[in-house]
Amino acid sequence: MSDTSHRRIVIGDVHGHYDGLMTLLDEIAPGEADRVYFLGDLIDRGPHSAQVVSFVQQSGYTCLLGNHEQLMLDAFPKGNPFTPTLQAWLYSGGRATVASYGDAGILLEHLDWFKTLPTYLDLGDVWLVHAGLHPLLPLEAQTTQEFCWIRDEFHSIAEPYFADKLIITGHTITFTFPKVAPGELAQGCGWLDIDTGAYHPKSGWLTGLDLTNRKVYQVNVFNQAIRVLPLDEAVTQIEPSQVVAHRQALRL
Numbered sequence: 001m002s003d004t005s006h007r008r009i010v011i012g013d014v015h016g017h018y019d020g021l022m023t024l025l026d027e028i029a030p031g032e033a034d035r036v037y038f039l040g041d042l043i044d045r046g047p048h049s050a051q052v053v054s055f056v057q058q059s060g061y062t063c064l065l066g067n068h069e070q071l072m073l074d075a076f077p078k079g080n081p082f083t084p085t086l087q088a089w090l091y092s093g094g095r096a097t098v099a100s101y102g103d104a105g106i107l108l109e110h111l112d113w114f115k116t117l118p119t120y121l122d123l124g125d126v127w128l129v130h131a132g133l134h135p136l137l138p139l140e141a142q143t144t145q146e147f148c149w150i151r152d153e154f155h156s157i158a159e160p161y162f163a164d165k166l167i168i169t170g171h172t173i174t175f176t177f178p179k180v181a182p183g184e185l186a187q188g189c190g191w192l193d194i195d196t197g198a199y200h201p202k203s204g205w206l207t208g209l210d211l212t213n214r215k216v217y218q219v220n221v222f223n224q225a226i227r228v229l230p231l232d233e234a235v236t237q238i239e240p241s242q243v244v245a246h247r248q249a250l251r252l
Contacts, residue, residue, distance in 0.1 A: 007034040007212040010128065013066065013170040014038070015199040016046025016096060018055065020206045020221035027226055028208050028217050037121065039170035040066020040130035040148070044093030045199040046221070050100040053110045065117040066130040067148040067171065068093065073114050076107075093199075119147040126211060127162060131171035132191065135161055156243040160190025168209070170195035175203060177243065180236045183218060183227075185209075188238040 009030055014021050030036050038056055040063065043049035056063050075081060075089040090098070101107045120129040132154030133139070134146045146154075151172050161167060167190055174186040174196050182203035186193045196218065197203035204222040209215075214231040 007031075007210055008123065008126070009034060009036045010168055010194065010209045010211060011036065011038050012194040012196060012207045012209075013041035013198060014046070014052050014206065015041055015068070015093070016043055016049035016052055016100065017198050017206060017221040018046075018048035018051040020198060020219050020224075021052060021055070023224065023226070024206055024208050024217060024219040027219065027228070028210065036061040037128055038063040039128060039168070039194070040064040040117070041068045041170060041195075042066070043072060043097045044068040044089075045096055047096060048100055049097040050102075050106060050110070053113070054106070057110070057113050062121065063117055064121060064128060064130050065114065065119050065144070065148060069114045069117065070144060070148050072097065073111060076111055079108055079111065119144055122165070125165060127165040127167045129167060129169055132167065132169050133161060152243065154191070155188055155193075155238070156240045157189050157191075158240045162190060165190075167191040169193050173197035173200060173203065174236075175200075177236070177238050179242075180238070183207075183220075185216065185231075185235045186238050187235045188243070189240060192235070 009028060038061060042052045042056055071089040071092055072094065075086040130148050132150045133142050134150060134153055135157040169191060172193055172195060174180050174184055174193050175182045177186045180186050183196050183205040194207045194209050196205040196207045198206035198221050204220040205218045206221055208217040216229045216231055216234040218227050
C-alpha cells in the first residue's frame with residue numbers, strides 16, 4: 001500500500017518525552033486524513049509531561065487511558081491530593097510530572113480530560129488497549145484494572161483472545177521479554193506490544209506504528225537517532241512458554 005494513502009498510526013508510551021514525540025511526529029508526518037492513536041502513559045518519568053498532555057489534548061488525536069494517568073487520577077480524587085495514593089503516584093514517576101506543571105489550573109484541566117479517556121478502542125481488525133485484557137474473562141467483565149495494568153496472564157495466552165483482531169498494547173517494555181533487544185517490538189498470540197521504553201536508560205526508543213503501510217518509526221529520546229523499519233524486521237516473536245519461564249526467573 002502506498003505511503004500516501006490514508007494511514008492509521010499508533011504511538012506507544014511517551015512518558016513525558018515531548019521533544020522526542022515532536023521529532024517522531026515530524027518523521028511520520030501525519031496528514032489531515034490520517035488517524036493517530038496514543039496508547040496511554042503520556043505522563044511520568046520524563047521531563048515534559050504537561051506539554052505532552054496539552055499537545056495531545058489540543059491536537060484532537062485519540063488517546064487511551066494508561067495506568068500512569070489512572071495513578072494521577074487516584075492521587076487527586078475530586079481534584080484534591082490524597083496522601084496515600086499521591087505517594088504511590090510520586091514513587092511511580094509522578095515527581096517529574098509535578099515538576100512539569102507550573103499552573104495548577106492546567107493540572108486540574110488535564111485531570112478532567114483523563115476522566116474522559118476510553119480504556120480501549122475497536123478499529124475492526126485491530127483492538128487498541130494500554131496493557132491488555134484477562135484471557136479468562138469475557139469482554140464485558142473486564143475492568144480498568146485489566147485494561148491498564150495486566151501483564152503475565154495476558155502475554156502468556158496460548159490462543160488469541162480475538163479470532164479476527166490484533167490487540168496492540170503498550171505498558172510492558174518490550175526488552176523485558178526474552179530475547180527482545182531494546183527498541184524491538186514484541187509479538188505473541190494475537191497481540192503486539194509497541195512500548196519500547198522511551199524513558200528507560202537501557203532503551204530510549206519511542207515508537208510509532210503505521211498500520212496501513214506496516215512500517216515502524218522510532219526516535220531515541222536520548223541521542224535523537226531516527227530509524228524507519230518494515231514491521232516484519234522490527235518484531236520478535238514471543239512464545240507463551242517463554243513468557244512464563246522468563247517472568248518466573250525474574251522473580252527469583
